[in-house]
Amino acid sequence: MNAWIYVAIIVVSTVVSDLLQSWEMKRQGEMTNFGIGHLLKTLLSKLPLIASVVFLAVSFYAFLALLQVADLSFAVPATALSLVAETILARLLLKERVTATRWAGTALVACGVYLIAL
């Protein structure tokens, strides 16, 4: 039971982190300079990216705690519940065109994650 509380914290913070990061990076436009310094500067100069790292840190701390009570092969797929939520929100909030092929592939991945968690 304890493990599922960690899973819930991980899923919610991961979804918020990814949506913020994807939204802000699209606003920045396609990157061409991949130097570590430039990447770090970008990461630290935009509020939504800083917020996304804070949510990622929450998710990371909960993940460390989860690894104490569960196998890695349970911990990783259980946290992947966020996958379905993120695809739906990418369609609704980020206005991505999720084609039939992409939905099918995402559904397959989600089924796989469910099977692994059984």
Place this chain on the structure above:
Amino acid sequence: MSSNRLVRKTRLFASIVVVTNVLGNFALSWGMKHGAALDGSPLSFVLVVFNPWVLVGIGLLAGWVLSRMALLSWADLSYVIPVTSVGFVLNAIMGAVFLDEKISALRWAGTVCIVGGTVLVGLTAPKTER
């Protein structure tokens, strides 16, 4: 940029994202099971972080965050999420081989679904909006 170059660049970055994530998770898991335990107190967190395996894991996961951020500057989130899920499979295999975790038949069936789904999403165009 031509769509071919975009696809190649997307695959290169998706690979970096997956490799840093899988190796990072593995180093963390190894460190958490061979060293100081986390009991919720700030001191235990500091002790855990100074475990060399955990340090290596954190370094790799920092590379994961930066490469994923770069990838998201052009590729859809709904593309990046399922495609990088192939990392779950590699995580499961590393767990089975190096951490002696038992992988059941159901988990292997799940693994096959994840790989199939990843290939399907990988066939779609990485960038759709705007």
